[in-house]
Amino acid sequence: MTQYIPDTQRPIGLFDSGEGGLTVARAVADLLPHENLIYACDTAHFPYGPRPLAEVRAFFRRFMEFFVEQNCKLVIVACNTATAAAIDLLLADAFPIPALGVVQPGAAMAAEASATGRIGVAATQGTCDSGIYPQTIRLFRPDAYVVQQACPILVIRAEEGVISGPEVRREVERCLAPILAERVDTLVLGCTHFPHMAKVIQDVVGPAVRLVDPGKATAVQVADLLRRRGLLNPGPGPGQRRAFTTGDPQRFLEVACRLWPGGVDAAAHIHLWSQQE
CATH class of the missing domain: 3.40.50.1860 (Rossmann fold)
Known part of the structure; x- marks a missing residue:
């Protein structure tokens, strides 16, 4: 039987091509310390910048499926390139859960x-x-x-x-x-x-x-959105943080610990495609 999780305690998902989005995760954690966070990045396809936006858009849609499976209450597209690739989807609320970008x-x-x-x-x-x-x-x-x-x-x-x-x-x-x-x-x-x-x-x-x-601007918008929808996690303790990558979890963790000391202490591999492109 699936364990019931109150809406306020459901996690916030954050998506990026790599480690960069940890700056957004840190801003959210600082402003909303009780929130549970799931950080998922596509280091197997990093960097996104030189890729066609249509390809980035397809990657992002698959990650949205992952966040739905993780029962997230909100997704932050912590990647400017992915935001640009999927801006029409974000503005149209095209997903089962709300998603917003950083642009x-x-x-x-x-x-x-x-x-x-x-x-x-x-x-x-x-x-x-x-x-x-x-x-x-x-x-x-x-x-x-x-x-x-x-x-x-x-x-x-x-x-x-x-x-x-x-x-x-x-x-x-x-x-x-x-x-x-x-x-x-x-x-x-x-x-x-x-x-x-x-x-x-x-x-x-x-x-x-x-x-x-x-x-930092996005974190403020997230706080406002959750407050308006009655979805802020009241705590009492600090939120959990989980990290996932399509690449090497150990390498991700080594870099993450330098970029955000104490922010991430474990990472797991996820395989979202039948074969890596």
């Missing part, structure tokens, strides 16, 4: 934060090609001037757990030079891997440029 909260925060309307977006190639950030930012601020830059090397470095040091700083400087040349006053970290190296990025862009972490 809209981040875009809204950037539009509000910028004094001049000159906004930079550092992201993956797939997110940049989709145009989702400029489009969404202009929904909140029609006069905004938005410049984008794909920074794939920073995604790789974060996935390796290398988030500081002289080499990372040089790569950040090179990646962000075209954005800074446009005199932006706000920079959206448009890939969930980038907040892992936020200290280096802030040092490079200087104090006059405000960093926007869509993960």
Whole structure:
């Protein structure tokens, strides 16, 4: 007989291509410490940035099936590329459980934060090609001037757990030079891997440029949604955290422990396809 789980105690699912979405998981855990979290990532197909959005969309749909099987009450698409690939599905509430992405909260925060309307977006190639950030930012601020830059090397470095040091700083400087040349006053970290190296990025862009972490904005939106629907977990204790990956669980755990010390202490392998692509 299946054990009954009250709706408030059902877990929140978080999805990303790799370790980057741990920045969103951490933001949710900090804001909502009683919530049970399931973090699932597709490291077998990482990185998503260079892949066709149609392919990423198919991967995401399979993970949504997994989250339904896990009895999640809400899913956070903690991946900007996947959000871009499935934005129509998210807006249409096309799944049995509510799902939301990180782009809209981040875009809204950037539009509000910028004094001049000159906004930079550092992201993956797939997110940049989709145009989702400029489009969404202009929904909140029609006069905004938005410049984008794909920074794939920073995604790789974060996935390796290398988030500081002289080499990372040089790569950040090179990646962000075209954005800074446009005199932006706000920079959206448009890939969930980038907040892992936020200290280096802030040092490079200087104090006059405000960093926007869509993960933190998303956590606030999640809290509001759960509160409105009466789904907040009242506790009393801290929530459970479970992690799953389509790749090597041990490697995932080694990197996760560097990126989020104390945040994840175990990971399991999941096989969601009849054969790996």
